[in-house]
Amino acid sequence: MNYEIMLMIIGMAAVTYIPRVLPAVFISKFKFSPKFEKFLRLIPYTAMSALIFPGLFSVDSDKPYIGIAGGIAAALLAWKKMPVMVCVIAGIAVDMLIYAFVGH
């Protein structure tokens, strides 16, 4: 075992767990206003939007259309109320098909 790498892993585990656990410990101490509750309920949507854009365009950094095509396939099926698993498989299938034609 490399001493330096182990030290790095321990440090990373700590700084990853701390932001996750602080709200878990202290949440019961807080009573939020309705406005703040609404703010918290909107965060999943704004966070996921920010996770998708602009990252989706660089799924393949040389071919932005890979992310766009897979994303559109998933969005269309989601719009048709398909289960999340179906959207994911469709996104993968569309990209695989494109790679089969244009190469990787």
Place this chain on the structure above:
Amino acid sequence: MKKVSKNSRVAQYINGVRCALPVILGFIPVGIAYAIMARHAGFSLGETCIMSLTVFAGASEMMAVGMYAGGASIIAIILATFILNLRHVIMSTCVFNEMKSAKLGTRMLAAFGVTDESFAIFTTSEKEKRTAPFFVGLITVSYASWNVGTLIGALSSDILPEIVSASFGIALYAMFIGLIMPGLRANLRLAVLVIFTAAVNTILNFFIASSWALIISTLICAAIGAFFVDLSEESEAQ
């Protein structure tokens, strides 16, 4: 009575496992990719796996091995990991705000499993689903698939043909899209907010590091949305 509540906890857990199945398609290929990068950076099989078992944060782990390969110092890597993971303060607050009644020990254990993906599935599930056993079910699948992916990648570098592994890059994005769409479909103002957030974050990415851009656009846009989006008609998310 006790038996009934135990059974319902088991049912909630199983439901969590079921809802997390799409994560497998995202985590195993990314876990493989991380492990391959780690082995190339000079990590042993054991170190590669211990990192995934103890850190359990895909983006951070990939960044860390990339920085290590580039000769960055340990302090710089840990600091960058911390900044990248600050977003989990926000996500964890949203998750545990729904789980206030769970025991402290349960919450501290569940906190280890707060990822973009478990947060995304949990917070977009129906209100009655958002329980501690459900969340632990989500974590079980995510943690298992992340570590199985890591192990596969660490053992063998080219199990998947290039075209196949490249195509799985879309998986987690497709999952996020699938998760938010039902809410957007039912609520035009929420859809406007999501498009607005996408624009804000894309623009911010030109000026600041993406980990900061994500935090800032998430918080600011949710704060703006609190003034014009009506969540009552969306009836506790789809």
